[in-house]
Amino acid sequence: MRRLAFASIAAACLAASAFAQQPTPPPASVPAQTAPAQPAEQPIATVPIQGVSLSGSLIVSDGRATMGNNSSITAGDQTAHVTLTRGGTLDVCATTKIHLATDNTTPGSAIMIALDRGAFEAHYTPGQYSDVILTPDLRILISPPGQANLSLRISQQGDTCVDNHGDQAPYVLATNLFSGGAYRIQPNQRVLFEHGSLNEVVDNETEPCGCPSTLTESVAAVNPNHPGAKPNSAARQNPFPLAQSEGLAPAPPPSTTPAVPAGQIHAEVQVPLVYNANDPTPPPPAATPAPAPTPVPPKPHRGFFGHIGHFFKRIFGGS
Numbered sequence: 018m019r020r021l022a023f024a025s026i027a028a029a030c031l032a033a034s035a036f037a038q039q040p041t042p043p044p045a046s047v048p049a050q051t052a053p054a055q056p057a058e059q060p061i062a063t064v065p066i067q068g069v070s071l072s073g074s075l076i077v078s079d080g081r082a083t084m085g086n087n088s089s090i091t092a093g094d095q096t097a098h099v100t101l102t103r104g105g106t107l108d109v110c111a112t113t114k115i116h117l118a119t120d121n122t123t124p125g126s127a128i129m130i131a132l133d134r135g136a137f138e139a140h141y142t143p144g145q146y147s148d149v150i151l152t153p154d155l156r157i158l159i160s161p162p163g164q165a166n167l168s169l170r171i172s173q174q175g176d177t178c179v180d181n182h183g184d185q186a187p188y189v190l191a192t193n194l195f196s197g198g199a200y201r202i203q204p205n206q207r208v209l210f211e212h213g214s215l216n217e218v219v220d221n222e223t224e225p226c227g228c229p230s231t232l233t234e235s236v237a238a239v240n241p242n243h244p245g246a247k248p249n250s251a252a253r254q255n256p257f258p259l260a261q262s263e264g265l266a267p268a269p270p271p272s273t274t275p276a277v278p279a280g281q282i283h284a285e286v287q288v289p290l291v292y293n294a295n296d297p298t299p300p301p302p303a304a305t306p307a308p309a310p311t312p313v314p315p316k317p318h319r320g321f322f323g324h325i326g327h328f329f330k331r332i333f334g335g336s
Contacts, residue, residue, distance in 0.1 A: 105141020154213025
């Protein structure tokens with residue numbers, strides 16, 4: 018069967034080759050047509066160039082950059098304020114990098130925001146089409162109607178925090194890019210998808226999802242390895258050395274200060290520690306046995322012949 022199939026394919030290829038070698042009749046005269054003009058690329062947003070890194074389709078003028086399709090912005094040590102051309106703003110938190118894209122062929126098309134880690138806040142009115150937020154694990158749709166005041170944060174471990182703030186919040190739906198499934202984030206709901214999973218959801222997350230209030234906390238929240246990062250509020254509230262308790266860090270060296278100051282009487286008592294689950298009362302310590310007495314050799318029994326020998330010794334001067 019395989020040989021027959023291969024022969025059929027070969028015959029078809031030969032027939033196509035023979036047809037291609039036949040002379041082609043000259044085409045009929047067709048009036049020239051002017052190609053339709055391509056629509057000019059519409060800008061997506063503008064941002065001050067101070068303290069940020071930009072790439073992609075850009076036009077820089079008067080200290081501001083106009084961002085076109087497939088452009089990106091990386092905030093420095095401060096939050097970068099991005100103004101959307103269609104209205105509204107994006108606050109890109111410190112050290113966070115986002116990518117912006119849109120479909121220029123459709124007026125009022127949706128915006129796609131992609132990021133690997135970090136945090137940003139979005140404040141705008143959704144358009145006719147749903148906007149998309151792409152993370153390494155999730156695809157989040159923001160659909161009208163409503164007013165978006167949405168915050169998002171992704172940690173180094175992939176934990177994704179989403180806050181759909183406001184009574185008039187839009188329809189927000191998170192789906193997993195790999196395993197499927199969906200989770201709707203209700204208005205005024207703040208959730209945490211642990212490791213980016215829809216199966217591990219904390220539906221009442223207490224920590225904020227957007228930009229922290231201070232610079233050091235902002236840098237530490239999105240990039241703990243950044244030189245400006247310092248312990249955040251959770252670290253200050255939990256000063257216990259967790260790494261040491263888990264065996265991940267060496268214990269501190271023993272103290273060289275004596276337990277009892279010089280000149281004071283110090284006594285040590287050693288008590289055996291015994292535990293029996295059936296009898297919790299410990300038995301009394303065993304008494305130390307007294308040393309055995311030194312054996313005394315028995316006195317020789319003189320008897321009758323002993324007395325006679327002693328008598329002769331006294332007569333003849335023996336002792």
